[in-house]
Structures are given as structure tokens and as C-alpha cells.
Amino acid sequence: xxxxxxxxxxxxxxxxxxxxxxxxxxxxxxxxxxxxxxxxxxxxxxxxxxxxxxxxxxxxxxxxxxxxxxxxxxxxxxxxxxxxxxxxxxxxxxxxxxxxxxxxxxxxxxxxxxxxxxxxxxxxxxxxxxxxxxxxxxxxxxxxxxxxxxxxxxxxxxxxxxxxxxxxxxxxxxxxxxxxxxxxxxxxxxxxxxxxxxxxxxxxxxxxxxxxxxxxxxxxxxxxxxxxxxxxxx
Amino acid sequence: xxxxxxxxxxxxxxxxxxxxxxxxxxxxxxxxxxxxxxxxxxxxxxxxxxxxxxxxxxxxxxxxxxxxxxxxxxxxxxxxxxxxxxxxxxxxxxxxxxxxxxxxxxxxxxxxxxxxxxxxxxxxxxxxxxxxxxxxxxxxxxxxxxxxxxxxxxxxxxxxxxxxxxxxxxxxxxxxxxxxxxxxxxxxxxxxxxxxxxxxxxxxxxxxxxxxxxxxxxxxxxxxxxxxxxxxxxxxxxxxxxxxxxxxxxx
Numbered sequence: 268x269x270x271x272x273x274x275x276x277x278x279x280x281x282x283x284x285x286x287x288x289x290x291x292x293x294x295x296x297x298x299x300x301x302x303x304x305x306x307x308x309x310x311x312x313x314x315x316x317x318x319x320x321x322x323x324x325x326x327x328x329x330x331x332x333x334x335x336x337x338x339x340x341x342x343x344x345x346x347x348x349x350x351x352x353x354x355x356x357x358x359x360x361x362x363x364x365x366x367x368x369x370x371x372x373x374x375x376x377x378x379x380x381x382x383x384x385x386x387x388x389x390x391x392x393x394x395x396x397x398x399x400x401x402x403x404x405x406x407x408x409x410x411x412x413x414x415x416x417x418x419x420x421x422x423x424x425x426x427x428x429x430x431x432x433x434x435x436x437x438x439x440x441x442x443x444x445x446x447x448x449x450x451x452x453x454x455x456x457x458x459x460x461x462x463x464x465x466x467x468x469x470x471x472x473x474x475x476x477x478x479x480x481x482x483x484x485x486x487x488x489x490x491x492x493x494x495x496x497x498x499x500x501x
Numbered sequence: 502x503x504x505x506x507x508x509x510x511x512x513x514x515x516x517x518x519x520x521x522x523x524x525x526x527x528x529x530x531x532x533x534x535x536x537x538x539x540x541x542x543x544x545x546x547x548x549x550x551x552x553x554x555x556x557x558x559x560x561x562x563x564x565x566x567x568x569x570x571x572x573x574x575x576x577x578x579x580x581x582x583x584x585x586x587x588x589x590x591x592x593x594x595x596x597x598x599x600x601x602x603x604x605x606x607x608x609x610x611x612x613x614x615x616x617x618x619x620x621x622x623x624x625x626x627x628x629x630x631x632x633x634x635x636x637x638x639x640x641x642x643x644x645x646x647x648x649x650x651x652x653x654x655x656x657x658x659x660x661x662x663x664x665x666x667x668x669x670x671x672x673x674x675x676x677x678x679x680x681x682x683x684x685x686x687x688x689x690x691x692x693x694x695x696x697x698x699x700x701x702x703x704x705x706x707x708x709x710x711x712x713x714x715x716x717x718x719x720x721x722x723x724x725x726x727x728x729x730x731x732x733x734x735x736x737x738x739x740x741x742x743x744x745x746x747x748x749x750x751x752x
Binding site: 305308313314322326329330333338339353354356357358372383386389471475478 | 534547550563566597612613614615617638653661664685687704
């Protein structure tokens, strides 16, 4: 009997007799079961007072801002007189920048719709949950797929002359290639951590980069007729 | 002196009337501290204890709490602004001028509401990216992430509907640009735009609709989803504390 088990699984409610419980944790499991005994604090007062202090600091900052800078107020709304440029609120200016290149159904409906869908499904993909480094497995195959996707996407952006979205894409792609060329066992510092980043990290970072760049361009670098202006010349 | 004040507070809290309202009572025990949270209809959304690692500044940067802070400021200043505001054309714009020249601290009130609104939009985005890069969206917290996405959209809509209310050139044309995008939706774009504006152009009907959305429907939705968002933190095992130790995971 060489394969006999060295433990016996029993069901027993007598905590004095069998006080130890064993949890069998399978590999693909949620982080919920990865619990250990660790130091806890009482929500009241510790957490509430810390939160209140954080909110108070923020409130002081906002009050000071409100005392120093006035909210903008222009002339009475006039449907006969269109300002040039007519700009949406700043958080939509990334979209308005895209509206400059694509038809409204793409920039105004398709792209925001896809972004919201993508955000919602993030936690439902096992590939995101496991979070394995993108290049740690099937590297050659993944590099081929990566090359095809990036080239097709960049050609698409080039056809529509969306250089402002093309440049961040190329920068992120360059960092992905750098990560692919890095062995996390040998490298140190940021290159080793880059090499371990999963696909979701790269997509989200690309999205954040595009969001910041497009919003900044729409806010600061666009003038009459949506032409390029320098913010300090306006 | 300090002792006397503390005694007085204790006496008040042991008072029959006080105890009838707050059943948890007084005392320094952790049991009482737990009851304070657990027996309060609002606070019992939260767990009575939190892991120490989760309250470190580096864990969350307090971005969720700060977002909620801006929401509180916006509710308070928003209600005060409602006292001086008529959602009609062109009275709405005159009310802005009244805030500027007639109402005591009117400019400050409007400034605080405006800058807090911008801060809230920024903080919601920051909170989302922080949660993502920490990996805090993973099971069992996946549905709370989805609620967070809903709250992001509610925040954007709140900010967008509020943008029209001053009825100045900035407001009018920003909303015109935005609502034109709605008409790009295939098949029913123009119907959606008509529903949103209560007409074919941004006019007095649109102002009234945006006012109702901004002051009633969207804040109600926000409170509802914020409550679920907070409650789910407790139900999903507390704020994400990062990777557990290697001895348990066997990594």
C-alpha cells in the first residue's frame, strides 16, 4: 500500500477532540479564502475618524480654492451666437477630440459604448484574475498576435490621421516590446516588474494614457475651428 | 476640568432618553464600539472591524472616501443653491447674477459647488484606476466594480446635467455639443435627444428636465448605488488588503 494517505478526513463536531480544521484550497480560487490572522482595528473610532480627517483636508482645500478662484460665468445663453470653439465639459473633451476625426456614430456612440462595456467585463475574465505576465508563456505566438493587432490598429489610426492617438499607442507598444525582451528572473527594478505585467495592465495603461493625452489636447491645445493653439497664446 | 466634562458626557450617554435612541450605550470596550456601528441603520453598512493594512494611506490613498466627501459637499451646497435658483429661462441666468451680487456668500457657494463637482469627477476616475492597479476588482469584488462603473456614469451625468443650469453661453453650447452626440445613435438617436431635451433644441424644456435630473433623479440614484457600493465592501470581505502571505497561498 504505497499510495496510502497519511491523513484521514473525518467529519466531527467535537471541537475538543478534533480542534484543527483543514481547508483545501484549489489553485484557481478567489482571493477571499486567502485569509490569515492579521491585526484588525475597530471601524469606530479608528476608520471613521481617519476618513473624516481625510475629508476635512479635502474640504479645506476646496474652500481655499473657492475663495481664490471664481467659477466661470459667461454671457446669457444665446442660441443665435455660437462661440468658437464650442467645448463640452473637460471630461468629455477627449471624446470631442475623437469627434474631430471620426463620424459621430463612432466617436460619440461606439467608442464610449465599448469603453463602458470593457470596464464592466474586466473582473469577469479569468485571464485578468490570474494576472500572469503577458510574455511569460507562449511568447513567440503572442508576439505575432501582438504585432498583427498593433499594426492593424496603427494603420487604422493613420488612415483617419489620428496622430494624437497613434503616438501614445506606439509608446505603450514600445514598452510592451521592452517587457517582452526582459527576463524577469535576471532583470531588476522596473524592467523586471514590467516583464511580469499581465495583458489587462497594458490595455488599461494604454487607455489611461490615451484618456489623459486626448483630454489635455482637447482642453488646452484646441482653438477656433478646432485648430491647434498653444494655451499660453490664447 | 477635563474629567468633569468627560463625566458629564458619560452622564448624558447613560441617560434614559439617550439610551432609548442609541441602544449601544457607552463604555470603552470593543463590544460597545462594535455595537455603535452595528446597531446604527446607516453605519451598519460597514463592518465593525477593518484590517490594519487596509487603512494605510498607501492602500487606497483614501480616494473612495474623498469621492464620497465631495459628494457630501455637493449635496449640502447644492441644496443651498436650490434656494436661490429658478429653472426657467432667462430667470436662471439672473439667479447666477443674484448669487454674484445679492446673496451673501453666493459666489463662494457657487464656487464650492463647481470646484467640488470637478474634483468629484477627477476623484472617481482616480479611484477607479487605483482599484484597477491594485487588483482590488477581482473576485469576490467583481460586482462591486460593476456598481463602481455605474457610479462613474451617474457622476458624469450629474456633472453634465449641472453644467446647463447656469444658462450662460458656456453651459448652453457645451450641452448643445453633448446632446448632438446623442442624435448620432443609430435608428433612435433623434428620439433619445428629444427625450433628453424635451424638444428639438436646448431650450426652457431642456433646462427643466436637466434640473429635475440633476436635483432629484440622479442624486437619488447616486445615494442608492453608493449605499450598495459601501455595503458590498463589507459583504465582499472588507477593503482589499493586497496579496495574502505566501504561507497560506503556497506561492
